Amino acid sequence: MTLARMAVRTCNLIHRSFASIPHSNTLHSRQISMDAQSIAAQLNNSGFLRNQGLVGGKWTDAYDGKTIKVCNPATGEVITKVPCMGGRETNDAIASAYDAFSSWSKRTAAERSKCLRKWYDLMIAHRDELGQLITLEQGKPLKEAIGEVIYGASFIEFFAEEAKRVYGDIIPSTLADRRLFVLKQPVGVVGTITPWNFPLAMITRKVGPALACGCTVVIKPSELTPLTALAAAELSLQAGIPPGVVNVVMGNASDIGDALVTSPQVRKITFTGSTAVGKKLMAGAAGTVKKVSLELGGNAPCVIFDDADLDVALKGTLATKFRNSGQTCVCANRIIVQEGIYEKFASAFTNAVQNLNVGDGFGEGVAQGPLINEAAVQKVESFVQDAISKGAKVLLGGKRHDLGRTFYEPTVLTDVKSDMLISREEVFGPVAPLLQFRTEEEAIGIANDTNAGLAAYIFTTNVQRSWRVAEALEYGIVGVNEGLVSTEVAPFGGFKQSGLGREGSKYGMDEYLEIKYVCLGNMNFN
Ligand code: ADP
Secondary structure, eight states: OOHHHHHHHHHHHHTOOSTTOOOGGGOOGGGTTSOHHHHHHHHHHTTOOOOSEEETTEEEOOTTOOEEEEEOTTTOOEEEEEEOBOHHHHHHHHHHHHHHHHHHTTSOHHHHHHHHHHHHHHHHHTHHHHHHHHHHHHOOOHHHHHHHHHHHHHHHHHHHHHGGGOOOEEEOOSSTTOEEEEEEEEOOEEEEEOOSSSTTHHHHHHHHHHHHHTOEEEEEOOTTSHHHHHHHHHHHHHTTOOBTTEEEOOBOHHHHHHHHHHOTTEEEEEEESOHHHHHHHHHHHGGGTOEEEEEOOOOEEEEEOTTSOHHHHHHHHHHHHHGGGGOSTTSEEEEEEEHHHHHHHHHHHHHHHHTOOBSOTTSTTOOBOOOSSHHHHHHHHHHHHHHHHTTOEEEEOOSBOTTOTTOBOOEEEESOOTTSHHHHSOOOSSEEEEEEESSHHHHHHHHHOSSOOSEEEEEOSOHHHHHHHHHHSOOSEEEESOSOOOOTTSOBOOSGGGEESOBSHHHHHHTTEEEEEEEEOOOOOO
């Protein structure tokens, strides 16, 4: 579809004239009080609101013409429609990625690195527009959304650099006439399935290392947040990444997922999302014995000891709990506080939570946006009701926000116990459940009493305790006196049912590489 037709189509959807809209490059993050409809129209005008899939470098509709609506979670308004693709489009995207692999993988690391670096530069140059897209379709406050763009882009920059460091080995031979080498080679086509809570960063931390290694990708973003993925894909083309290296399909999740996991041409599945879907994909990938990386659900404990610095603990807990309105897999799900500091912490924490400003992500000073949809609000409500029915007390919030729809009040619950639903499963919302403990051993027991093992946090000023507890926690990530620990330079991933493999850092490259042993025999050196 041409840009002009896209413009008409989107204009019709949002019932808004373009007349008063400033040009894209005059829009800055300070203008966050602009309303969502104007921003959507402006993004459309400047070509950032793509509404087709990308297959083999061509913007593509669903073959049967079907579409799905993409809605603003804060208002329920339709932003645009995107193709509802399925198995046929996915198979074509796989074929394109397969064709592109032979030339992309043969490029020098330096050439791939340059393309990635250019992609990073474009993301940073357009961070306002990408941030606006994230707020539009996902709801998080614009400042946080632009933060996600900078974080997401950092994976592209980091892996542009790592592309040049895919070293092999020479192994001392056991026989005089042999020489033994280890080569590292790209796995091939990668099926990339991502969720809605970080519409950009969950893609870049998979696609960055994949492309750096020489792989090509078929991305399936969440059907709730495809627009950021499409804009990022457009920037990949502008960066000179060849057609077919990055493909994007969206629509029927299980049809697309089936096509990706069953195709013998796809050699790797990388997924971030629910544990249930992750298990399904892992089982499906067994048919063709693919490599699989999974970033699944968490149930993060945040353990606050009596000897914690209260201000540090408050700041860290607030950040890890209420980031993205509690919708991240590393958000504190259980705040486990030692008895000596419990009352003091509960009261100071409740005061801090009370000051969180709830509203549309484009509103000035908003710290808490909407939840992603009605189902998410219902889940939060049911968890809170379950806790109250089993004896938890509401210190703050505990109900839908006056703004209605997808807004839920930032909530603090006390007297929470380990057998409540909210302690067993991820609430994925702005609810902070406080549990109490007496001894360090008891705290470790509560923290590890879950099938999940992604992130954990501890707050203490005792150095020995911080080492002891960090080592005892069955988690892939431990924050000590820090609530926000994710970075492109450190490995992200979980123990137990929180997943397989690591993303980010030098370890993130290994997921997209095969190891090949080459033996040169009968060298006859004499
Ligand atoms: P969440 O609960 O966070 O939405 P999901 O696991 O449902 O987590 O979704 C994460 C990603 O997985 C999304 O892109 C979604 O469309 C996709 N997905 C959901 N079901 C399937 C499936 N059966 N096969 C492949 N992908 C799926």
